[in-house]
Amino acid sequence: AQSVTQPDIHITVSEGASLELRCNYSYGATPYLFWYVQSPGQGLQLLLKYFSGDTLVQGIKGFEAEFKRSQSSFNLRKPSVHWSDAAEYFCAVGAQGGYNKLIFGAGTRLAVHP
Amino acid sequence: DVKVTQSSRYLVKRTGEKVFLECVQDMDHENMFWYRQDPGLGLRLIYFSYDVKMKEKGDIPEGYSVSREKKERFSLILESASTNQTSMYLCASNGQVPPQHFGDGTRLSIL
Numbered sequence: 001a002q003s004v005t006q007p008d009i010h011i012t013v014s015e016g017a018s019l020e021l022r023c024n025y026s027y028g029a030t031p032y033l034f035w036y037v038q039s040p041g042q043g044l045q046l047l048l049k050y051f052s053g054d055t056l057v058q059g060i061k062g063f064e065a066e067f068k069r070s071q072s073s074f075n076l077r078k079p080s081v082h083w084s085d086a087a088e089y090f091c092a093v094g095a096q097g098g099y100n101k102l103i104f105g106a107g108t109r110l111a112v113h114p
Numbered sequence: 115d116v117k118v119t120q121s122s123r124y125l126v127k128r129t130g131e132k133v134f135l136e137c138v139q140d141m142d143h144e145n146m147f148w149y150r151q152d153p154g155l156g157l158r159l160i161y162f163s164y165d166v167k168m169k170e171k172g173d174i175p176e177g178y179s180v181s182r183e184k185k186e187r188f189s190l191i192l193e194s195a196s197t198n199q200t201s202m203y204l205c206a207s208n209g210q211v212p213p214q215h216f217g218d219g220t221r222l223s224i225l
Contacts, residue, residue: 043216
């Protein structure tokens, strides 16, 4: 069965520090992979996506993610965190073809200390 | 930009009421989705629709139904609301290729 695991429920970093949020997936074929961000009381905004090709993908707000097939991982990174990055982050995996259904991880809540 | 609009940001209803959550998208997308979001559980798919009048159950359809009479509109119906349906509900849509685009959510409280 398809699944997505985000091992860290909460992460706290200092402003200006680097960030890595972990995502591991279980899927039989080559999946679509996504990272979304959710600010309090808001819907989900797409940060970046991986379909194929270059395994390092760039997204909005200075985020990037690297697809590692051998580790079934798609970790999100940012070199220098800003206070406005405090939010909840969701990793999602989707099937190629079909109706584009997504399976979401449980989310990682990021707090940023000044 | 894709716009997915959910009719209410906050809604308070009573146990046993029939509740309608409305979602409209403006991009002529074929696929529309209703999710429920609860702390620590991520997003769980309730129902999705891949065309007008077509629907498929997601992972947690019990206690819910849906309606899609027009391509741009997808409604979630709680037939008889219960307190365990208090949650954040998110609507999303996409075309033939991802990603899904989300509305701002409806925070529903059942008293």
